[in-house]
Amino acid sequence: MESDAAVAKPATVRKTTPRRATKPAGEAGSAAQASTTQPRTTQPRTTQPRTTQPKSGAAKSTTARPAASRPAPAKGAPAKRTPSTRTTASSKAADPMAADAAALDSQAPESQAPDTQAPESQATDTQAATESAESQAPKAPAKRTPAARPATQPRKPANKTAAKPASATTTTPAAKPATKTPTRPAAKPTPSSDLVAAPESAAVIVEAIENVEVVEVVAPVEREIVLKVTGLVKRFDDTTAVAGIDLEIVAGSFFGIVGPNGAGKTTTLSMVTGLLRPDAGTVTVHGADVWTNPVVAKRTMGVLPDRLRLFDRLTGSQLLYYSGILHGLDKKVVRSRSADLAAAFGLEESLDRLVTDYSAGMTKKVAIAAAMIHSPRLLVLDEPFESVDPVSAANVIEILQKYVAAGGTVVMSSHTMNLIERICDSVAVVVNGAILASGTMAQVRNGKTLEERFVELAGGRKAAEGMEWLHKFSD
């Protein structure tokens, strides 16, 4: 993870340089933390469609600087592909980078801002360069190929170290005036950095595209489909809760299911986990049908159902033990894992109390712990973070992310869009028992935030009219 992030960083930084120029500098600080989280959420599992996404993202940025980017692809593409070491090395890292850059087109670029912008001259240069992109464009491609690559890599560390103190003092207002007026003078004395920066960034965009494509050429998507749902239907009396849901979830994905209340998320997940018999359709987990071969299918699954009771007259440790043994674990294994889980979930103090005396959040945590004690291949979590405090949620998310990085698969439902958007790499939007959109996060978001997209899919917001009385207070 860490090394991946390290590889990813320079690439992202370089890539974002041009984009910065198109964006106002103001949001830089707020997005800074996104820069640290984004590369970490390694999203190595790419499904085919992802290619389109980076491309469109790149296309957007290229339009900002048409002159610079136009020549670049021609040269960049072959140049990039040849050093195969790089493509493979960055196959993991480049991927999230590309996806993030493309997907979080509003956030990710700025996130790098402190780094890039910090050395005052450079930041301003870059902006200056973009503003004067048209004029410099002809030069750029010429210089780019030989100079850009070697120049960037060694420059990076220096850039970074310089960035830290500088960014603290140099705020955007300070940078702004500098941008406009000294454009020419600044650009002139240091033509190399200026010119290099601009074309280099153009090249990086191409690199990003290239990396994505290369990843898919080098490592074609052959990830096992760990969960396959076809034509799932469930009716309750005269209401159809789930109206034909199809899903294919590949191993190693962090899959989110979002939907409004009563959309059929819980019903779907209950059928997926073999707790509710569907009226039609099949569910296959790791090759085993949940309803015809339940023993095999359920062994590979860890389940957190929503709104079902636990055996709450047991203590936390008894419940974990119970779950572990029922899932066929050895006594010793259960005990050591219980201890690990208790430490990871912050339950040590509570293990000796009855689960019925737990708070809602603690109950949820012990239930998640019980769901993963047998190290399943697939975790199906229905509203796992409801009423869990932020600190615990962060812990659990980190555990889940490591689990996914190690090849595990998480399917979770939630109606907290931000959460899903932040931690999932793929998502399905369920409304009225049907999937309205599904795919990678970038695909589904389609350039918007997940929440915006979701509201759009779910039929738009109802304008809150006729509520004027609320603004006249009755006392």
Add this chain to the structure above:
Amino acid sequence: MVAQILRLKLRLLGNSFRRSPWQLVALALGLLYGLGTAVLVVGGLFALRFFDVDIAASATIVLGAFVLVVYTVLPLVLGIDDTLDPRKFALFGIPNSKLATSLALASFISVPTIVVAIMAIAQIATWSRGPAPVLLAVIGAVLIVVTCVLSARISTSIAAFLLSTRRARDTTGILGLLALVSLSPVIIALISVDWAKEGLDVLGAIAAVVGWTPLGAAWAIPADAAAGDFGGAMIKLLIAVAWVGVLSVGWRALVATMLVTPQRQAHARKYSGLGWFGVFPATPTGVIAARSVTYWLRDSRYGTSLIAIPFIPIFMVIALIIGVGPLPLIALLPLPVICLFLSWSIHNDVSFDNTAVWLHLSASTSGRADRLGRLIPALTVGILVIGVGSVVSSLVYGDWSVLPSLVGASVAILFSGLGLSSIMSARFPYPSVRPGDSPFAQPQSGSPAGTIQALSFLAIIVFAAPSLIAAVLGIMYGGYWPLVALGTGLVIGIGILLIGIFWGSAIFERRGSQILAFAMRN
């Protein structure tokens, strides 16, 4: 405000009738039963019109005191779900006195109030012996109804307020049962009274005391007047009115306190280690058995049956001794009865898990492990009880030749009962008290619960019949019959147990998701 809350209460009452057909049938039966009782009581009160004043006074006062005690104590023991809990109105910002009045008035709209009102009106008929008694009886009737309703109102709120923590709920149920059981000497004392000779004296003595307390004062007013003691009637009227005043002041204070007092916090107890889970082997069967034992000891729903099972035969023995005298035969009765209730007690075990049973489904627990695990506690206890109980029973009976019969019949009952329960709990679960609710709370019944209970109970007796008959023959004729009873008991018992486990396992595995779906509906 008053009108709104009254309307709310009416709507709540009306909605309680909007249930499934089965529930309506159950409700209709309940109403019929209640009506029958009311008719009987009303008939009695009318009939008392033609008795002496003394007799009528004793009867009405004791009846009235009993009714009031029931109204006060029942909510405490049952932990009735209070639909009009004052705390539910805390956020509406209603002035306290207004709220207290409205809620008190609203609590007049209830089925029990109708019952007590009918009685109160009927006692007017009892005292239709002149204008003064009638007038006082009418006043008394009002006081009777108000006292009963206010008492029930207060004790319901106290139950909801003070007994709101889980542990308190868990223990009050059991305590209530124990209290009931400890009352049994009183009941026996009452039973042992020779009613034909001394009954009236006893009643009169009780009435004389109770009539001066708030319990019976309202009922005693017209009685005194009818007896010509107008001074006594006035004092009792004062007592009854004062008591109503005390109750209403108390109710206001209670509402005021409840509105500003948060829920009581439960003091969580710590348990160390794995408990019973460390005792049983680390296999699915083992942990399910450990879980069952833990629940038997920790969950008040199991706790009540754990207490009731030994007490039912004790009651029977006492009743029989009173009825037919201390025959040695009675000594043979408790053991089979304990076995019967012990094996029958788990016939709805899956339903007790409620939706928590999903864990068994999700872990694709084998039906065998589930069935075996659930009956291991009852089986172990049962075998121990048979071992000790048969020896003790034979000792008391005074003839060792009865031992094989007793063991055979008990084993037949216990084992076949457990086998049947294994099938019934997987195939025919019916709604039971939810985890954490009062063990006496009425589950959302209306399903064919009664039928299933009766059927599984009868089936146990049918399967054990050969052994039981042989045992009876053994006691009557001796010879080889005791051994026949032992043999048939062991064969049938073990046979039914094995069939029950295998069949029950298959049903559990096949119907797993249906069992969960059923639990979710409740």
